[in-house]
Amino acid sequence: MNTSVLQAQSVTKTYGPTVALAGVSLQIAASEAVAVMGASGSGKTTLLHCLAGIIAPDAGAITLHAPQGALRIDTLGPEGRARVRRQHYGFVFQQGLLLPELTAVENVALPLLLDGVERRAAEAEATHWLHTLGLAGMEGRRPGQLSGGQQQRVAVARAQVGAPGVVFADEPTGALDSRTSAQVMQALLQTTTGAGRSLVVVTHDEQVAAVCHRVLHLSDGRIVREQHNTPRPTQVAS
Amino acid sequence: MRTASHLTLLLVRRGSDTSRASLALPVVAFAVVTALALTVLGGARFFFTIEGDLAAFYQSLAALAVTLLVIPLLTLCGSAARLSARRRDQHLSTLRLLGAPTHTLTWMTVLESTLLAAAGTVVGVLGHLALAPLLGLLVFHGERLGAGNILLGAAGTVLCAVALLALAAISSLLGLRGVTVSPLGVRTRQDVPRMSLVRLVAIGAALGAGLFAGQALQIDQGVVATVAGMVFTFGLTMAVLNLVGPWLLGVVARVQVRRATGRHAAERLLAARTVLDSPKAAWRQVSGVALTSFIAVFAGVGLAVTDAMAGSGASSQEDALLLADLRTGIALTLLISFVTVAASVAVNQAADILDRRELFASLERMGMPLLGMDRARRRAVLSPLRLVSLGSALAAATLIFPLAGIALLTNPLALVTTALLLAAGIALVWLTLLATSPLLARVARES
Numbered sequence: 001m002n003t004s005v006l007q008a009q010s011v012t013k014t015y016g017p018t019v020a021l022a023g024v025s026l027q028i029a030a031s032e033a034v035a036v037m038g039a040s041g042s043g044k045t046t047l048l049h050c051l052a053g054i055i056a057p058d059a060g061a062i063t064l065h066a067p068q069g070a071l072r073i074d075t076l077g078p079e080g081r082a083r084v085r086r087q088h089y090g091f092v093f094q095q096g097l098l099l100p101e102l103t104a105v106e107n108v109a110l111p112l113l114l115d116g117v118e119r120r121a122a123e124a125e126a127t128h129w130l131h132t133l134g135l136a137g138m139e140g141r142r143p144g145q146l147s148g149g150q151q152q153r154v155a156v157a158r159a160q161v162g163a164p165g166v167v168f169a170d171e172p173t174g175a176l177d178s179r180t181s182a183q184v185m186q187a188l189l190q191t192t193t194g195a196g197r198s199l200v201v202v203t204h205d206e207q208v209a210a211v212c213h214r215v216l217h218l219s220d221g222r223i224v225r226e227q228h229n230t231p232r233p234t235q236v237a238s
Numbered sequence: 239m240r241t242a243s244h245l246t247l248l249l250v251r252r253g254s255d256t257s258r259a260s261l262a263l264p265v266v267a268f269a270v271v272t273a274l275a276l277t278v279l280g281g282a283r284f285f286f287t288i289e290g291d292l293a294a295f296y297q298s299l300a301a302l303a304v305t306l307l308v309i310p311l312l313t314l315c316g317s318a319a320r321l322s323a324r325r326r327d328q329h330l331s332t333l334r335l336l337g338a339p340t341h342t343l344t345w346m347t348v349l350e351s352t353l354l355a356a357a358g359t360v361v362g363v364l365g366h367l368a369l370a371p372l373l374g375l376l377v378f379h380g381e382r383l384g385a386g387n388i389l390l391g392a393a394g395t396v397l398c399a400v401a402l403l404a405l406a407a408i409s410s411l412l413g414l415r416g417v418t419v420s421p422l423g424v425r426t427r428q429d430v431p432r433m434s435l436v437r438l439v440a441i442g443a444a445l446g447a448g449l450f451a452g453q454a455l456q457i458d459q460g461v462v463a464t465v466a467g468m469v470f471t472f473g474l475t476m477a478v479l480n481l482v483g484p485w486l487l488g489v490v491a492r493v494q495v496r497r498a499t500g501r502h503a504a505e506r507l508l509a510a511r512t513v514l515d516s517p518k519a520a521w522r523q524v525s526g527v528a529l530t531s532f533i534a535v536f537a538g539v540g541l542a543v544t545d546a547m548a549g550s551g552a553s554s555q556e557d558a559l560l561l562a563d564l565r566t567g568i569a570l571t572l573l574i575s576f577v578t579v580a581a582s583v584a585v586n587q588a589a590d591i592l593d594r595r596e597l598f599a600s601l602e603r604m605g606m607p608l609l610g611m612d613r614a615r616r617r618a619v620l621s622p623l624r625l626v627s628l629g630s631a632l633a634a635a636t637l638i639f640p641l642a643g644i645a646l647l648t649n650p651l652a653l654v655t656t657a658l659l660l661a662a663g664i665a666l667v668w669l670t671l672l673a674t675s676p677l678l679a680r681v682a683r684e685s
Contacts, residue, residue, distance in 0.1 A: 054603050085605030097600040101511040111505035114610050120499075 003030045004052060005014065005165055011060035011074075013046050013221075015063055018048040022221035030164065033189060033199040034043065035209035038218035044202045047218065050074075052168045053081035057168040064088060066165060082083060086115065090159030090167040090197075092188065094174040096144040098158070104130060104137035108157045115162070123160075129157035134139055134188050149180035154189055159189045166235050167192045169201045173208055185211055257555050263350075263585055263592075268402065270581040271311055272362020274574060276378045276398055277369050278307050280390035281570075284383065292560065299564070303571045306533060310526025311577035315405055317523075318358070321500040342557035347410045355406035359399045366390070376566060380559050415443060479528050480521070486629075487622050488517035494621070505610050509617035523582055524623045530575040531660060534632035535642075536566050536655035545652055569659060576663030581668040583619055587674045590615075595681040602682035612678055616671045623633030623667055627660055 006028040013021040021045045021184045028034055028051075049055045051062060052121060053073045062073045066088055073084055085091075097106045108126035112120060128137055133153045143151050151174065159167050172188060173181035185208055192199040193213075201208060209215045217225040283540055285300035322483075351583055367389070374385035390398065494510035513520045556622055591598065634640040645653055 048563070052603070082605040082607070085603065086607075087605075089605070091600070093600050095596070098596050099508065099511075099597065101515040102508065106507060109507075110504060111604065111606065113507065116501065116604050118499070119503045121357045122503075129321070221617075 002116050003186075004028065005030050006065070006200075007061075007063045008047075008051060009052055009061040009063075009068070010036065011057045011062060013043075013050060013055070013057050019221050022225055023052065023060070024218075024221070025060075026216065028198050028200060030198060031193045031196050031200065032214065033212040035212040035215045036200065036202045036218060037204070037209055037215055040157060042218040044218050045183050046221075048168055048200060050201050051056070052091070053084050062188070064165075071124040086111065087162070088165050090162065090173070091166035092159045092167065092172045093157050093167040094157035094171040096143065096148075098151060098154055100143050103142055104141050104154045105147065108142070109153055111158065111162050122181060125161055126157065129161050129191075130192075133157050133193065147180075147229070149184055150178055151185045152176060152180075156184065156188050156191060160195075164197065166198045168199065169199065169203075171203055172201065173203070173205060181205070182207070261354060262275035263588055264318045264354045265361065267581065267585040268355045268406065269312060269361035269365060270578070271318065272359045272402055273365030273369060274307075274578060274581075275311055275402065276363065276390050276395060277397060278304060278311070278371060278574060279394065279409060280366070280370070280388045281373070281383075283323045283390060283394065285419070287354045288379075302533075303567060306530055306571055307526075307574055307578070309529065310575055310582065313522055313526055314578050314582040315372065315402065316409060317585050318355070318406070320458060326644050344411070348634045349408050351406045351410035352403055355403050359402055363395060363399065364396070378563050378566065380562075391664060394593070426466065438654075439554045463472070476525075476529055480525065483525055483528060484517040484521040485512055487520050487625065490621075490625060491517065491520075502610075502613070505614035505617060508611070509621060510613035512614070513622060514619035515630040515683075518535060519558060520618070521626075523586060523619065524579060524626045525558070526575055526579055526582075527663065528621065528626045528630045530572055531630040532634045534568055534656055534659065535631045536638065537564065538653060539642050540637055541565060541568070542649040542652035545642055546645070546648035555571060565655075567655075572659050578668050580667045581664075582673060583667055585613065587619070587623025588672060588677055591674065591681055592680050598682040599684075608679060608682055612675050615678070616668070617670055620664070623664060627664060631657075 004027045008024055008026050010021055010023045010025055011021050014021075022043075024043075024047060026034075036047060036150075038044045046055070049056045049177045053076065057074055058073065064073055064084065071084065073081060078082065093147070098104075099171055100108070105126045108129055108156065111124040112122035112125060114128050116127075129137065133156060134151055135157070137148060138146065138150065143154070146154065152175075156172075159169075167188070170187060173184055176184060179222070187209060188199065188201075193195075199212070201212060203209055212231060215227040215229065216223050217227070282300040282304045285296045288296060330347070333343060333346075368387040370388040372386045376383045386594050491513035495507060495514060498507035498510055500506075509611045541561060545561060598608070598611065601611060642653075
């Protein structure tokens with residue numbers, strides 16, 4: 001768990017007079033799950049967006065240690081950052097945000113199809129992930145025919161299908177009840193840290209943070225506290 | 239009622255930038271409907287003022303053109319009403335949460351729809367005034383029409399505007415009947431009354447109103463009967479097409495889902511699934527073109543054959559003028575039909591992008607190329623449009639196969655002109671779709 005896959009050095013981001021991030025530095029190790037917590041406006045979503053290359057920081061460096069070598073994300077343009085997101089990252093959002101017209105398997109296969117993978121191969125890979133996440137037999141269902149928890153597991157499968165090095169999750173259980181939330185979190189951990197990938201979760205939920213290796217507490221754009229856990233995945237599966 | 243009125247005005251005035259953009263869409267749609275409806279009715283009215291042997295013939299053709307254009311115009315009007323209804327969902331459920339009674343919600347819905355429609359109608363009247371000089375340059379019966387003959391007149395304009403406002407109010411009331419407003423949101427009722435009966439009644443009412451208007455205006459009863467017969471025939475044809483069209487689009491989309499492979503598999507799959515998700519909605523958007531294309535080929539072949547026959551023998555100047563007028567009429571009807579479809583597509587697409595802004599933003603964050611999403615969106619409209627317009631044209635050509643063959647051999651230019659008009663119409667819709675692409679990019683990056 002010592003190999004760093006993602007590194008941020010003195011990252012700063014301001015929106016007009018508001019300082020969202022004030023010189024944040026951190027490292028994310030391989031197979032590590034890191035929770036980012038903090039009050040609204042503390043800068044946690046901005047941190048996730050900078051680490052994920054969704055936005056560029058005003059100052060500081062963000063380095064992704066990809067299998068092909070180190071990559072300075074902060075120096076890339078919008079197209080370059082989009083490519084990094086597509087090829088190296090996976091995303092899970094609060095509302096699954098699946099395409100309602102497509103079936104579960106088509107939603108999961110979509111990133112691969114957009115990357116030019118042949119449909120049969122893309123759907124075979126998507127089916128594998130749906131089975132892994134306990135959604136066997138639901139491949140042909142559309143999001144509207146699935147429960148909230150099932151939809152979120154489809155979103156987890158979509159995040160994993162491209163074999164990303166890091167998965168970013170923004171309040172992935174925010175719209176779910178506690179039992180479903182635990183199941184989704186377990187699925188997320190199994191398919192990320194359990195498979196050698198890293199996970200960065202922005203959350204308000206102490207239960208979600210408790211199952212991560214490390215919790216970063218943000219306030220006024222700074223990491224004010226860092227807490228190391230011994231995650232017990234079984235506690236979230238109850 | 240006073241509280242509801244104040245609330246409605248407050249919500250309309252104090253919207254965010256996005257909600258203001260959302261409010262602008264129905265206004266634009268109503269403006270287009272009003273401008274086109276006034277122009278079409280104004281032009282048709284002119285033909286009811288001419289005299290002579292061919293007056294009845296011209297009047298029948300004008301009535302036919304109005305009938306053909308009423309369908310796409312009503313579709314656009316419906317889109318606008320549905321659009322303003324969708325804008326209200328969040329307001330309505332929040333007010334319900336705060337304990338607002340049903341009559342307050344109903345009044346707010348009707349008032350907001352009518353206000354937006356009124357704003358659109360005012361813009362539309364100005365549009366009609368601006369269009370009149372341009373369309374006045376058209377030549378009918380050897381003379382320029384003149385802007386004065388396109389303008390509907392003050393009384394007609396007011397009547398038409400009031401009718402459109404009433405339609406907006408009724409549409410929003412009907413829309414409310416189809417949903418249940420709860421504190422947790424607005425959801426569609428499962429027991430939505432079937433519209434077929436309403437449509438049947440509307441067709442009957444339109445026929446009755448036409449006959450009554452004919453009697454009141456003391457127009458020759460023979461003409462009234464002919465026009466009523468024609469309206470009925472085309473209404474019936476449209477009803478049949480409305481039954482077959484969605485089913486056909488669904489069948490084709492199902493085949494396209496299976497065949498979506500290769501380099502553009504993602505966009506082909508997404509486009510086909512979008513149509514399959516609601517073949518009726520896909521059909522509604524392009525149905526106006528179906529009958530217009532059918533008639534265009536029918537009339538185009540007829541004109542080509544008549545032209546060829548006139549060319550081989552002596553023909554009067556009156557016949558030559560009539561043929562020229564028919565050509566202008568067909569081109570104009572096709573043009574307005576496609577402009578209406580293009581406006582409907584623009585409004586629906588812009589609304590769809592705004593409604594799904596979170597989804598598009600999430601896809602952009604995932605690094606998905608938006609170009610592919612954009613192509614899928616365009617394909618979902620153009621594929622049914624091509625199928626409907628070319629399918630209807632081919633159906634018409636098959637129905638009158640011997641004549642179409644003769645026309646192709648004797649006067650291919652006339653048929654090429656019709657084909658070019660259809661292609662130009664499809665190109666117009668394609669351009670409209672392209673025009674909504676920047677909105678998709680902006681929404682995906684800014685949400």
